[in-house]
Amino acid sequence: MKITVLLENTKLKNSDLTVEHGISLFIEKNGYKILFDTGGPQGSAMKNATKLGIDLSRVDAVVISHGHNDHTGGLLKFFQINDKAPVYLKKEALCSYYSKRPDGNKYIGIDTRITERYLKRLHFVDKALKLSSNIFIVPHIHKEFPIPYSNRVLFEKINGKFVRDDFNHELFMVIENNNGLTIFSGCGHSGIKNIINTAKEVFPGKNISTVIGGFHLQAGVNTFAAAKKEEIEEMAEWISLEGIDNVYTGHCTGERGFELMIPILKDKLKKIYTGMKIIK
Template sequence: MRVTTLIENEKSDDQPDLEPEFGLSLYIEHRGQRILFDTGATGAAVKNATRLGIDLAQVDAVVLSHHHFDHGGGLPAFFAANSRAKVYLRHPPQGQEYFRALWVVSRYIGLEEGLLERYQDRFVFVDDFTEILPGAYIFTELARTYELPKGDRYLYLKQDGGYVHDPFNHELVFALRDDDGLVVFTGCGHSGVLNMVETVARRFPGDRIKGVMGGFHLVGMPSPRSMAGTREEMVELGRTMLQQPVQTYWTGHCTGHRAYAVLKEVLGEKLSEIHTGTTVTV
C-alpha cells in the first residue's frame, strides 16, 4: 500500500513546489485500487496531484471522513477532474457546523452550502459497516470507551434552538486490508484515535493493525500553537497508544506540533509526521 499526502498544513522539505493548506487529503494505491481519502479545503490537492504526476481521473472511490470544510472543501475541484468516482460519507449532521470560542468567535466550518444537492449523483451515504471496495471498509458505529479530544469542546452544531456541542455522528473511520494487516485512517480523529483503533480492532479481533494515519485533533484552540490538554494528559495518551495493537502511527494536520512533540517522546519510532508531498509505503 502506498499513501501520498496531497494536502496537509505544511509541505515536506523535499517537495518545495507543492501548495500546503489547513486541511487533509490522502491519495492511496491499494491492490490496484486508487482511493482518495478527504480532499482538503480547496482545489490545492488537485493541483498538487498534477505536480506529483498523479492522475485523479483514475480514482475509483473517495471517502470523506466528516463534514468539515478542511476535509471536503476540495470536492468541487475533484469532481472537475474525475467524472465517475463515488464519494462515500455519512449523512450530514442535524444542524450547521460551527467553531466557537472566547464568546466572540463564531465561524461556519461545514461543507459548502448546496454542495450535497448540486452533486447528489456522486454521493453514497453510509449508515452501517460497509465494504466499499475489496478490502476497503467504512465504520460508522464508533467506540466511545476513551475520552474525546478536548479540542472538540469548541465545535458546535447550530440548530433552530441555538448551539449544541457536535456529537460527531457525521464522522467515520476508514480501514484498508493488506495480506499483512490493516491500515486505519482517522481524518481529524474527533472521536479520538484510541476509540477509532478500538472500533476497527473489535470488528477484526486479533488482526494486526500495521498503521494508523491521519489527524488526532490534539491542537489547542483558538491558538494552533497550543495543545488541547496538559502535558501529563498527552503522555498518558501516548502510553495508551503504545498498548494498542498498532505497529506505526503517522499524523499531522490537527494534531499540532506541541502535542506531536510530547507523543514523540513516548512513542519514539512508532510515531512519524506526514506533510504535503509525503509518501509512505505501508
C-alpha cells in the first residue's frame, strides 16, 4: 500500500507544493486508487496532485470522512477532473455545519453546489461497506470515551438554531495489510480512542498496526479551543498501551498536541506533511 499526502497544513521548507488548512490522502492498494478527503476550498490538494504526477482522473473512489469544508473543499475541482468515481460519505455530512469563532459563527459545511450539480455521484453509507479487497468504510463510531474538548466550538444549524455537533456525520476507513489494519481518520471528532475501539469491534482479533489522520486536539488554525494537556497525554498513553506500531498524525492535531505526545509515543509517532509518501 502506498499513501501520498496531497494536503496537510504543513510542508517541507524546500517544497513547491501548496498548503492550506485541511487534509487529503491519495491511497493505492492492489491497483485500487482512493482519494480519502479532498482538502480545503482553495483546491490545494488537486493542484498538488498535478505537481506530484498523480492523475486523479484514474481515482476509483472518494471517501469523505465528515462534512467540514477542510475535507470536502476540493470536491468541485475533483468532479471536473474525474467523471466516474463514486463519492462515499454519510448522508448527515450534507447538513449545515458552523464553527464558533471570536468574531462570530462561520459556515464550514459542504459547498451546496455539490448537491445541486453532482448529487448522483454521492453514495451514502449507513452500514459497514467493503469498497474493494481488504478496504472497508465504517460509518458508525461507538462513543464509549469522551469526544475531544476542542469540539465545543463546532455546531450544526437545525431549523435556524445552533446545536452542538454530535458528529454523526463522521466515518473512518480501514485497510487490511499484511502487517495488520491501518485506520484512516479525517479529524477524529468522535475521539480517536472511540475510532480505534470501534475498529476492534468490527474486526475482532485483527491487529491494528497503524493509525493515520487528525486527532482534533485544537480547533482550526487557532488555539482558542485546544485540548488540555492532561487529555492529550492520557490519549497518547492509551494508544501506547493498545500496542499500535505507527501513528501518523497532523492537521487538527496541531503542533502543541504533537509535541506533547512525543515523550509518550516516541518513535512510533510521525508527523505528516504535504507531499509525504508512506509505504506500508
